[in-house]
Amino acid sequence: MQKSQRLIQLIMMVNARKSFTVKELADELGLSTRTITRDLQELSELGVPIYSIQGRGGGYKLLQERLLPPISFSEGEAVAMFFACQSLNYFSSLPFGDGAGSALHKFYHYSPADVREQIDRLKNRVAIYSPYRLMSPEILQTLLQAIMIRSVVTIDYNSRSGVLKRNIQPIGLYASSGYWYCPAYCFLREEIRQFRADRFLSASLNESIPCRGDIEQKTLLDKPEKDHLEQKVLLLELTKKGVWLLESNTRFTSTIQRNEDGSGTAAVPIAAEDVHFYVELVWQLGEEAKIQGPIEAIAYIEQKIESMRRLYS
Known part of the structure; x- marks a missing residue:
């Protein structure tokens, strides 16, 4: 196996597990522990966030922000991904932090010169507009994180009745007419409610309240049933x-x-x-x-x- 292929396979293996030892990887790949140690050091220098665990039973761990292995895109796919990311620029706030902008830069910077020329010719000629709405990107990121790690969120919500503190279990996030919406189970009302993200005054993860298993199974495709209402x-x-x-x-x-x-x-x-x-x-x-x-x-x-x-x- 060529070294480049071995490093890519190694990235995929360490991405798939929370912690590992050199011997485990060596046994799985049929290589010496010295070779694996050298490869891990090289991956670390390339930016893969691996750190060693000291003491008895130690080994290696991967930080939460993992790297994906190299992915090949056709020219058409690269252009499509570039403009999909660029369309997000018209939202005032996003739940992705700097991820979208960083991905956009990589797609453009590492594309061949002729593909960059095509993208340049399309700039300001293709756009997916969205009305500008002011809201907190930090709150959007908290809601997105809660969905990913299955956590309840404690919020201060500016409703028609005034500011209320509630505990909710988010089901999803979606954007419509520039607004971000978060359907979620409200532990106060004991039912699924629709929340508008720009009306959140604060949001923080609350792991002291266990998530409901039935709510975890729901997605944005599951609309709240109102057949029981008048x-x-x-x-x-x-x-x-x-x-x-x-x-x-x-x-x-x-x-x-x-x-x-x-x-x-x-x-x-x-x-x-x-x-x-x-x-x-x-x-x-x-x-x-x-x-x-x-x-x-x-x-x-x-x-x-x-x-x-x-x-x-």
């Missing part, structure tokens, strides 16, 4: 432009019925507790959408209209 049907009458505007919202798309002239209607099944939330979405359409039911939705939209009338009278 249900309503939001009835909408839409102009042609209203149909065009609303069909891009996945909450409404499948419920829209188009008329021959391009106008349409929608019957949207919702939980009764979400009536105000959906009315707020429809409010943005102005005269392009008319709420026909339920009565609670009509009353809420009339209340908003009257509030606006008083504001400008």
Whole structure:
């Protein structure tokens, strides 16, 4: 086996275990302990974060920030990865620390000259924009770490009722319209709630509270069930432009019925507790959408209209 191949295999082996001894690696690779010791020293000089454990039963350990073995990318893959990372630049905050920027630099710096020229020609010509929203990158990183290591998080959350301290078990993180959202199990309410990351005033890992096994199994694909709650049907009458505007919202798309002239209607099944939330979405359409039911939705939209009338009278 060539030395370069042996070093790559060694990186993969030490990445796969928390601690190891020289003899273990030597036996597995069929090499002398002297050769393995020399190879580990070389990996350390190359930047692989290995450190020795002194004393009885000692050996070697890998620091938490591990290095991946070399990976080959085609030109198309390198360009795709570069712009996937670059698209993150339009977010005000990210949960990845300096990782995204560092990866972007490596993809560009170590690409062949002709690939860098292609990337340069595409700069400022291809972009994935996201609205700029101010939030704490440290809090996002804490939430991401909690998901990775399975930890409860203690938060101070700025809700409509004021600032509340809660213990939550994050399920995931996702971005929408520039905001970061964290669906999580709330130990106070004893149910899954949706939290907006920019409303977190503080967040810290709390390993004193054990995670719930059933929550650990959930992902972002598991939407909270609201079938047990009182249900309503939001009835909408839409102009042609209203149909065009609303069909891009996945909450409404499948419920829209188009008329021959391009106008349409929608019957949207919702939980009764979400009536105000959906009315707020429809409010943005102005005269392009008319709420026909339920009565609670009509009353809420009339209340908003009257509030606006008083504001400008």
